[in-house]
Amino acid sequence: MNDAKTELGRKILKLKKGKGLKWTDVAARIGQSPVWTCALCMGQMSAEPHHARGIAELFGLDEEEEATLCEIPYRGAQPLPPTDPLIYRFYELILVYGTTWKEMIHEEFGDGIMSAIDYDMQLERQPDQKGDRVRITMSGKFLPYKRY
Amino acid sequence: MNDAKTELGRKILKLKKGKGLKWTDVAARIGQSPVWTCALCMGQMSAEPHHARGIAELFGLDEEEEATLCEIPYRGAQPLPPTDPLIYRFYELILVYGTTWKEMIHEEFGDGIMSAIDYDMQLERQPDQKGDRVRITMSGKFLPYKRY
Amino acid sequence: MNDAKTELGRKILKLKKGKGLKWTDVAARIGQSPVWTCALCMGQMSAEPHHARGIAELFGLDEEEEATLCEIPYRGAQPLPPTDPLIYRFYELILVYGTTWKEMIHEEFGDGIMSAIDYDMQLERQPDQKGDRVRITMSGKFLPYKRY
Amino acid sequence: MNDAKTELGRKILKLKKGKGLKWTDVAARIGQSPVWTCALCMGQMSAEPHHARGIAELFGLDEEEEATLCEIPYRGAQPLPPTDPLIYRFYELILVYGTTWKEMIHEEFGDGIMSAIDYDMQLERQPDQKGDRVRITMSGKFLPYKRY
Amino acid sequence: MNDAKTELGRKILKLKKGKGLKWTDVAARIGQSPVWTCALCMGQMSAEPHHARGIAELFGLDEEEEATLCEIPYRGAQPLPPTDPLIYRFYELILVYGTTWKEMIHEEFGDGIMSAIDYDMQLERQPDQKGDRVRITMSGKFLPYKRY
Amino acid sequence: MNDAKTELGRKILKLKKGKGLKWTDVAARIGQSPVWTCALCMGQMSAEPHHARGIAELFGLDEEEEATLCEIPYRGAQPLPPTDPLIYRFYELILVYGTTWKEMIHEEFGDGIMSAIDYDMQLERQPDQKGDRVRITMSGKFLPYKRY
Amino acid sequence: MNDAKTELGRKILKLKKGKGLKWTDVAARIGQSPVWTCALCMGQMSAEPHHARGIAELFGLDEEEEATLCEIPYRGAQPLPPTDPLIYRFYELILVYGTTWKEMIHEEFGDGIMSAIDYDMQLERQPDQKGDRVRITMSGKFLPYKRY
Amino acid sequence: MNDAKTELGRKILKLKKGKGLKWTDVAARIGQSPVWTCALCMGQMSAEPHHARGIAELFGLDEEEEATLCEIPYRGAQPLPPTDPLIYRFYELILVYGTTWKEMIHEEFGDGIMSAIDYDMQLERQPDQKGDRVRITMSGKFLPYKRY
Amino acid sequence: MNDAKTELGRKILKLKKGKGLKWTDVAARIGQSPVWTCALCMGQMSAEPHHARGIAELFGLDEEEEATLCEIPYRGAQPLPPTDPLIYRFYELILVYGTTWKEMIHEEFGDGIMSAIDYDMQLERQPDQKGDRVRITMSGKFLPYKRY
Amino acid sequence: MNDAKTELGRKILKLKKGKGLKWTDVAARIGQSPVWTCALCMGQMSAEPHHARGIAELFGLDEEEEATLCEIPYRGAQPLPPTDPLIYRFYELILVYGTTWKEMIHEEFGDGIMSAIDYDMQLERQPDQKGDRVRITMSGKFLPYKRY
Structure with missing residues (x-):
């Protein structure tokens, strides 16, 4: 759609x-x-x-x-796992760092998640003698799991 | 293993x-x-x-x-798509921002990728009046596609 | 885990x-x-x-x-699609009503989602002459997509 | 079709x-x-x-x-797992609450299911100071498993 | 479970x-x-x-x-598609006759389904000169789709 | 094709x-x-x-x-698992009754299968006070596994 | 099982x-x-x-x-697609020759299938100067599709 | 292609x-x-x-x-598992006879495979009083696994 | 794209x-x-x-x-597992030699990977009396995993 | 096994x-x-x-x-797509170079494949000022498709 x-x-x-x-x-x-x-x-x-x-x-x-x-999109047209190497590397980060994000966010904030909706991101070139780097800064509101 | x-x-x-x-x-x-x-x-x-x-x-x-x-691990024990909501949100970011990363990195650096090996990451609490935020900073070396 | x-x-x-x-x-x-x-x-x-x-x-x-x-769980041990008929019916609701939720929530609230984290639910028996009914009331905070 | x-x-x-x-x-x-x-x-x-x-x-x-x-449709055109975040949250609810629905409905009604056919649903805005909420009320006839 | x-x-x-x-x-x-x-x-x-x-x-x-x-089971331990030839033949019937069931039940009953919960079945040997046959008789309540 | x-x-x-x-x-x-x-x-x-x-x-x-x-068709255009609720119920029957068919047919006939080729089927309305029923009668030749 | x-x-x-x-x-x-x-x-x-x-x-x-x-087995423990090269080659034959079998059997016999139940097979070494060959002879009863 | x-x-x-x-x-x-x-x-x-x-x-x-x-084709347009019953039976043979091929070929020839490239096949009608049979004769060169 | x-x-x-x-x-x-x-x-x-x-x-x-x-492509249009036999053989090499690459590269270089970006390849005919051979030479930069 | x-x-x-x-x-x-x-x-x-x-x-x-x-193994225990980054890079090579191998081998040798059975491989360190490289040399017999 x-x-x-x-x-x-x-x-x-x-x-x-x-x-x-x-x-x-x-x-x-x-x-x-x-x-x-x-x-x-x-x-x-x-x-x-x-x-x-x-x-x-x-x-x-x-x-x-x-x-x-x-118009509000039906989001998410990316095929996953990604076949494109640039996009795949982000997928690989989940494979490698998934449990690390889980443990570190819970340690700092308790039970909840980082929002992907109340979320913003920056992407910059980070100059570096050994080769410039891609720098991505993500910021998402912490949403605590409701206990009711 | x-x-x-x-x-x-x-x-x-x-x-x-x-x-x-x-x-x-x-x-x-x-x-x-x-x-x-x-x-x-x-x-x-x-x-x-x-x-x-x-x-x-x-x-x-x-x-x-x-x-x-x-020991060097066989990396990547995460089941994908992730069933855990905290980890899933990172998967969702690929669905939503995959093409954005692709276009912006190529615009800035040309053909190549952000390394997930020569890579480092930080995770911090970002205080915010409307609710504190999770701030993740990724930095990966840009690797240009070799033409040979 | x-x-x-x-x-x-x-x-x-x-x-x-x-x-x-x-x-x-x-x-x-x-x-x-x-x-x-x-x-x-x-x-x-x-x-x-x-x-x-x-x-x-x-x-x-x-x-x-x-x-x-x-302990904070690695959530989501349910196999999907569910093989159990009771759980499958909820899966079927997504197949049938997915686009309806999408259109109605956007009409009422604009671009965003219903949170599954700041969320609560009730389940009751609803007496009915033709056979009692299961009544489930879900309430999730609306989270608007951030524009930045 | x-x-x-x-x-x-x-x-x-x-x-x-x-x-x-x-x-x-x-x-x-x-x-x-x-x-x-x-x-x-x-x-x-x-x-x-x-x-x-x-x-x-x-x-x-x-x-x-x-x-x-x-015309009677061939129902269920939704791709699952959903790639759209709004629809995905309902999928996530099954991952998290599947066993809860199972245990609570059986406790109250015995062996059987909530019908997704003899079923109705309402969707409303629930005003809330901390942010309005989406309220969904589902009602499905309980169907007992036949023993024959 | x-x-x-x-x-x-x-x-x-x-x-x-x-x-x-x-x-x-x-x-x-x-x-x-x-x-x-x-x-x-x-x-x-x-x-x-x-x-x-x-x-x-x-x-x-x-x-x-x-x-x-x-105890009420978590139903459905069958791996699908079935690897066992006897069970696979029933799977094949869905592939071949799925649309036929759809069209014939709707022609006779209107919009709705055959219940798999208010359901019973018989299995008999049907003697036949060219080789005996398996005879299976299924009976499921017709459930009309609710319009509300 | x-x-x-x-x-x-x-x-x-x-x-x-x-x-x-x-x-x-x-x-x-x-x-x-x-x-x-x-x-x-x-x-x-x-x-x-x-x-x-x-x-x-x-x-x-x-x-x-x-x-x-x-023309002889390339049979089986049904997507499986079926997304349409009417067709899905037959799929669910395999999940629930697969092992029952296996045990009962072997008890009665020995090692072999019910043919889905030398096969016929009837579909009727079965009047019932509590709601009419769909009655399906399947008959398939029993084919014994050859020992050679 | x-x-x-x-x-x-x-x-x-x-x-x-x-x-x-x-x-x-x-x-x-x-x-x-x-x-x-x-x-x-x-x-x-x-x-x-x-x-x-x-x-x-x-x-x-x-x-x-x-x-x-x-005991009568639940047949078919092979993982498919096969990971073992010897078994995979048979899988590849289906990819390459599937339509050929379809067209040639129908040309010769009409609508129906080759039985995998009333079936036998032989496997022999076929001496050959350029390297011996594996010779497999399959024989399955033709089963005509019933028209009823 | x-x-x-x-x-x-x-x-x-x-x-x-x-x-x-x-x-x-x-x-x-x-x-x-x-x-x-x-x-x-x-x-x-x-x-x-x-x-x-x-x-x-x-x-x-x-x-x-x-x-x-x-033209040399990109081979293998068959969807697998096959939905067509005639083609599926060959798939079923792999499920049932995969390990048998593995054991018998290794017993006779040692470690290696039957080639699907240096390969030929015949298909004939085999008259039979109980119903004619499809006879398929496959011949593939045995390729020993290289030890180096 | x-x-x-x-x-x-x-x-x-x-x-x-x-x-x-x-x-x-x-x-x-x-x-x-x-x-x-x-x-x-x-x-x-x-x-x-x-x-x-x-x-x-x-x-x-x-x-x-x-x-x-x-233009920079969205890479990777190959369907995997490959259905074409020529391409499949490379997939089979991963199945057979995946752990060997892992162990040998780590033994020689320590923790890291062979780059598929800073990478080049040659393909030649290698004459051989028993039948000419395809010779492929790959060379990828070793990228050590960053410890930070 | x-x-x-x-x-x-x-x-x-x-x-x-x-x-x-x-x-x-x-x-x-x-x-x-x-x-x-x-x-x-x-x-x-x-x-x-x-x-x-x-x-x-x-x-x-x-x-x-x-x-x-x-013992002759049931080969191929690697999960594919590989989750380990080192092994994944070989998988990525198929995504990127699959059609290139196809076209170049056919140009040089005609219709056929590179054998993964009559096959050998070497792996070496290739010193390089900009960072040492992994060098892999594969050699597989060309097998022409039989026309019969």
Whole structure:
């Protein structure tokens, strides 16, 4: 049911390349972070009207495409386990660090989880002499398990 | 083939609770970070002899258990998709953000991946008035795809 | 890693039957709801010390079993799709009503989810001339997707 | 074999949005509950002719689409495990509460199941200072296992 | 969680063979049909106390085994798709006749299902010159889908 | 490779509805049972020329469609486990009664299977005060395992 | 439920090796073919009492083991797809030749199948200058699909 | 990537039926066996130019189709486990006879496998009073496991 | 999302065959190795502009196709387990040699992995009297697991 | 059925570590290559008596363990997809290079495969200033597809 959003994502990728824009440029236009803006364009987030407006103007989208940006997606089109090596490495982190996250979050916060909804993320280049690094910072609200 | 390492992990969890220790305490003893130390104890990393020494002394492990800490594990005992909600949320992040990571890392670095081997991670409590947050910082070396 | 909690659950089921107790009786003893109390005993929740105390006294559990009730479980031991017909019917509800929940919650609340963590549930007999009914009331906090 | 019903569902979603209608409006038109009406429009229920009539008039559907509403669907187009976070939370509830439902329903009713056919459901907003909640009330006839 | 019931089933199979009994003999003893009696002994049904009594006396079971017969099972230990050819043929019938059942039951009864709970079955030898046949008669209550 | 037969099935369902025919009517026309006739039209059986003739005349099919009825299908287009509740109930019967069929057929006939090829089936309404029942009678030749 | 038969198979393999016997020797003793005899010992067939007798005498089995040979197995303990290269090649034949068998058997016999129950097989060494060959001859009764 | 070969296979099946040809006729035309010829036409083998020539002439194929016959396929389009009963029976043979093949081939030839590449097969009707039989003769080169 | 790259791959295969070129010819044109060049054309690598230029000129590709060669693919379109016998053999090597690679690489290098990113490969014909051999030489940078 | 061989493998790993031996040492003792020797000890190959002799003497194995080395294994105990990162990288190579192997081997040799049976492999350290590399050389006999 996300076909329209996914297809629009592909179109935006092409337009963005053609215009030589970066995600930071797109993000600046709508006053949101680059990660969220990219996720929105990839069809995994829903925009508020003024975000959709900004993106539509930037890329010359028509009214229906603008409306598509506001639609709430059926999230999660990724095939898992991922076949793409870049995406697979995140899957591998769960295999290796799953129990570590479990033990460390419970030690610090007690019984509950890190929200993937009240959640934000940053992605940066971390310069390093032995080779630059990808730095990802995740922040999710801790949600305690309710006892009732 | 990790049975010994997994079993040792369970034993360490009990001993750690009994002694009222935190992962920062264990980590301090061996001069490594809490995340890596926890992953080591959970059976997903291999220790150098002096790490194993420190942990064995702290918990009163015997020689065979000390050697077990040094063994290189068959990594990845996590069942996927995870059934535990805390671990599942990380899986969900791949479903939602997989394409975002793909597009943003390629935009910044070109063709390649973020290493999950030359990789480190931090986990902290991020105080917040609306409810404290879990903050995870990942850093992995960018590895460019070789063209040959 | 939940073996101890699952095993304890089986023991409690036997003891409860032997003593002719109902979940409402167990729940009353610890001042929590019957559903949560049952989920705790089945090994899917973590007790606070005074809950564990009450249950240990009621069933004559030893100290280690009492501690086991307080442990945070690796949740989700259910095989899915469920082979048991009673549990399968809930799985079938997702097949049939999944899109309905999606559309109705978004219509009412916008983009976000119903929390399964800040969540509570009740289960009652609903008398009915054509045959009594099972009535389940779920309540989960709405969590809006963060835009950042 | 549900392609026609699913496709019609997508069309109705668009028309409904365009007309600014809510599921309560659609439901009122045909004298059924909003949940069932939404499930019908999403292609998971079969209408009686007068329901189909009402919906066709409301949205200006043609005769074939009206007939499509009356067709009995091959139910269950949801991919499971769900990739969408909103729908996944219901799946997670089975993982966590499956055994609880099993034990509590058998305690109250004996051997049998809660019907997912002679079944109804309500979905409401439950105002709450700490954040409004989604309230879902399910009611299914208890069906005792026949001994013969 | 059915280990006790499954194990008891194996024991009963041996005892039954040793005593040269048939399922009709066992069924006669408790006044139920052979099919249900066999399913009960295989651990898939729950007995009422007097059924358990009769079977315990017939086979010389102890008190705990008698109680086990009364327990409500976590049903469905069959691996599917079945690897055993006899059981597989029933699976094949679903592959071949699934849509036929769907169309014929809806034509006759409207929207609903055949209950697998309010259900009974018979199995007989049907003499035939070209080779005797297995005759299975199933009867399940029709349950109409509720419109609400 | 069954696309033509499946597509024809959908067409026949529509024509049959338009003409107000029942499977008994179609079956009478070709002198076969309603179940087999329905299975044939659903694309799971192969017709002899005179059956195809009768059906083509009844529904006004063209020559290619008539030939399609005679083609031997790649059987088994049902997705398993079935997502449709009506079809799922038959799957559930295997989960619950698989071992019962195994034990009872071997007790009566020795080592072998019930054929799903030399097989026939009937489906009837069984009037019942507490609600009418679906009655299915299966008959399959017993095939003894060859010892050679 | 075949544990006893599988375990016995392993024991027979050891005894057979110790005694330096070949399957032809074992087969000769009971007057059956080597293939069937081997399949019987591997726990996939059921013996008649005199076969069990012969094998028990040959290998010095006790009474319970002799009875185990007569039990009808839950067939099919092979994991599929096979991980063992020798067994995998047969799986590969289905991938490559599945449609060929389908088309050629139907051309010759019409609609139906080759029985895997009324079935026998031979396995021989076929001397060949370029390297000896394994020759397998299968023979299964053709079973025509019943039209009823 | 075999779409062209598979599609051509369907076309050849129709042309062959229209011309009333048998696989032996097609095979005779190109001087190969009927099994290999059928497998070639079904898109699972690659022809040498003169084979392709013969088949193209026989069926009136165009140049591109003739070239398609010579292409090396991505083999193995069969869904496994097979849903079609005729093909499934071969799958069942692996379940039942997998270990038998393993033990008998190793007994006769030592460690190695039967090649599925240097392999040929015949399929014949074997007349039999109790019902004709399908006879399949497979011959594959024995390949010893290299010790190096 | 690789549709364009995969489709282009198929086109290049045809053009290459038509022009009678070998991968070494294509590789020579762009100054890269044949393996990498083939992988690039199959849609699994990303070209630098001058590579794309060379290939576009060689095959007469248009501007959009040239740009497609430079795009970074969503890698990994292979279905696994592979159904094609040639590709399957590599999968089988993992089944057989997985633990050997694990033990030998750790013995030589300590804890870490062989990179599949900083990786190159050669493929040659190795003449041999008993039949020529395929010789594949892989070289991947050893990446030590970071201890932090 | 490989339990004995796998268990022996674990024992040998411990003994080898205790004695400070390398695979080259073990291999030298039996006059085979280190890769094959390691695979043998890991339970994936079958030894000839003199190999088993040499290994038994080196490690002080008893007679039964010596015999176990000679047994032909049910190969392939690796879980796939691999969860261990080192082994996974080989799996990833199939995802990325599967079609490349297919095209290049067919270009060079025609229709056929690289044998995984008449196969050998070497593994070496390849010194490199930017970080040493793992070098793996595979050699498998080309087996042409038989046309018959």
